[in-house]
Amino acid sequence: MRMYDLIEEKKRGGALSDKEIAYMIQGFTAGEIPDYQMAAMLMAIYFQGMTDDEITAMTMEMARSGDMVDLSAIEGIKVDKHSTGGVGDKTTLIIGPIVAACGVKVAKMSGRGLGHTGGTIDKLESIPGFSTSIPREEFFEIVNRTGIAVIGQSGNMVPADKKLYALRDVTATVDSIPLIASSVMSKKLAAGSDGIVLDVKTGSGAFMKTLEDSIRLARKMTVIGTSAGRKCCALITDMDVPLGYAIGNALEVQESIEVLKGQGPADLREVALELAANMLSMAEKGTLKECRAMAEAAIKDGSALKALIRMVEGQGGDTSYVENPEKLPRAAFSYEVKGDYQGTVTHMDTEAVGIASVMLGAGRSRKEDAIDPGAGIVLKKKYADRVEPGEALAVLYASDERLFSEAAAKLKEAYTIEEKIPEEKKLVYARVSGDGVERY
Ligand code: URA
Numbered sequence: 001m002r003m004y005d006l007i008e009e010k011k012r013g014g015a016l017s018d019k020e021i022a023y024m025i026q027g028f029t030a031g032e033i034p035d036y037q038m039a040a041m042l043m044a045i046y047f048q049g050m051t052d053d054e055i056t057a058m059t060m061e062m063a064r065s066g067d068m069v070d071l072s073a074i075e076g077i078k079v080d081k082h083s084t085g086g087v088g089d090k091t092t093l094i095i096g097p098i099v100a101a102c103g104v105k106v107a108k109m110s111g112r113g114l115g116h117t118g119g120t121i122d123k124l125e126s127i128p129g130f131s132t133s134i135p136r137e138e139f140f141e142i143v144n145r146t147g148i149a150v151i152g153q154s155g156n157m158v159p160a161d162k163k164l165y166a167l168r169d170v171t172a173t174v175d176s177i178p179l180i181a182s183s184v185m186s187k188k189l190a191a192g193s194d195g196i197v198l199d200v201k202t203g204s205g206a207f208m209k210t211l212e213d214s215i216r217l218a219r220k221m222t223v224i225g226t227s228a229g230r231k232c233c234a235l236i237t238d239m240d241v242p243l244g245y246a247i248g249n250a251l252e253v254q255e256s257i258e259v260l261k262g263q264g265p266a267d268l269r270e271v272a273l274e275l276a277a278n279m280l281s282m283a284e285k286g287t288l289k290e291c292r293a294m295a296e297a298a299i300k301d302g303s304a305l306k307a308l309i310r311m312v313e314g315q316g317g318d319t320s321y322v323e324n325p326e327k328l329p330r331a332a333f334s335y336e337v338k339g340d341y342q343g344t345v346t347h348m349d350t351e352a353v354g355i356a357s358v359m360l361g362a363g364r365s366r367k368e369d370a371i372d373p374g375a376g377i378v379l380k381k382k383y384a385d386r387v388e389p390g391e392a393l394a395v396l397y398a399s400d401e402r403l404f405s406e407a408a409a410k411l412k413e414a415y416t417i418e419e420k421i422p423e424e425k426k427l428v429y430a431r432v433s434g435d436g437v438e439r440y
Contacts, residue, residue: 003027003037009391018057025061029160035167042164050178052223058178059224062186065160069109069192073140076105077283079123079231080193081275082184084217085117087205087354088242092120092150093256094272095279097307100148101298102291104212104283106400107143108150109157109191109199113363113371114169114356116205118252119321121152122363126250126329126373130317146310153264158190172391175207181220188225195282199275202429203240205350211236211429218432226434233433237271238311238425241383244268248362248376248397252326257325259304269299270427278431329374331397333360341387343417348383352414360398372399377411384422 001022006016015022016040023039027033050058079099083089096106110120110132121132132152134142142149161183168174168183188196198221201207202214218234223230244265246255258264259272273295280291298304309319321327357363361372380392386395393415396407431438 079195083199090252101303106148153219198234201239206239331374356410
């Protein structure tokens with residue numbers, strides 16, 4: 001078999017066989033197929049797509065490329081959640097503790113931020129002492145004892161995705177339905193849970209910019225999950241506007257704690273509660289309606305916040321930062337972004353907001369870059385808000401004042417302010433499961 005022939009086949013719109021896909025993924029992971037051939041293949045897939053059979057074969061081959069986690073040492077039904085990535089998307093920090101407080105074990109492996117999107121592991125590491133790199137046995141022990149632990153993917157999980165994702169990131173092939181579906185689902189299948197709730201983001205800050213593409217992606221992923229014998233459903237949630245007001249690692253931990261205390265932004269709370277309800281229902285805790293009520297009660301009675309404290313303690317973090325979140329790292333300098341605007345915010349380029357936060361040090365431009373945990377943005381105005389001249393759009397935080405001018409310019413570009421009443425937006429657009437697509 002030759003990689004050249006497979007590229008030729010895909011370029012012409014043909015379908016690759018299971019054997020050809022196995023050859024390609026195994027060869028690329030082992031370093032036998034060079035980046036330039038795989039890059040050509042990725043671009044051919046980007047334009048020609050893949051059949052459901054090809055996507056499933058590629059996902060399974062990727063999942064098998066490294067360690068497959070066996071979670072049977074943890075009691076009960078294990079349900080995982082995965083977001084396709086967004087700006088200000090801190091829902092795992094809220095949902096994990098809610099679900100654990102409702103009696104479902106959360107053994108979660110999360111990722112770091114890449115590109116304009118943030119990652120749960122970077123956010124958690126802004127809590128002093130918190131360890132996200134824990135040996136497998138200890139991870140199981142913490143989950144069994146405290147009900148929840150969130151760690152980074154171990155070194156040898158899904159190496160095929162690590163290599164492919166890095167190549168996609170530099171060849172403009174991230175926003176492809178078959179490539180996102182196989183990337184996300186290979187990690188979820190390798191992570192070993194019984195059920196998977198997917199949060200498929202849609203809009204200007206998501207990899208999928210349109211609702212129809214997001215639904216298509218969700219359908220592909222749920223088909224893969226179900227055919228691999230896992231329970232699987234997806235919510236299509238809004239990423240046309242950043243979620244909540246805080247963007248940046250410690251800032252997002254602080255905002256998540258506010259939600260767990262029964263305060264915080266309404267959009268963030270709503271999306272987190274809907275996802276939590278779906279996870280609880282998948283773990284057979286009741287109907288979606290009953291599970292939503294359980295999730296709300298876990299915030300109200302303080303048990304979800306207690307679960308977060310247990311998690312931080314279990315993973316070596318200093319719990320006083322959860323009890324007093326104002327102690328969390330905050331960059332030394334701040335800058336108010338203001339202008340002579342008058343009107344209503346009718347559109348936000350949410351990807352540009354994410355890029356502005358990366359420019360301040362809250363994310364990485366290159367994989368090896370260090371994160372500044374206290375850097376980021378607190379939005380003062382979002383979609384549909386009225387802006388008067390001289391009012392601040394946002395406050396920027398950075399450890400180096402020289403970073404402000406470029407980031408402020410990028411952030412200003414993200415806002416469209418007009419004398420127009422904007423349309424009302426939904427937070428959750430649809431639910432996709434084996435039963436089909438239910439639009440909200
Ligand atoms: N998240 C992933 O894990 N992979 C993708 O390809 C996109 C988002």
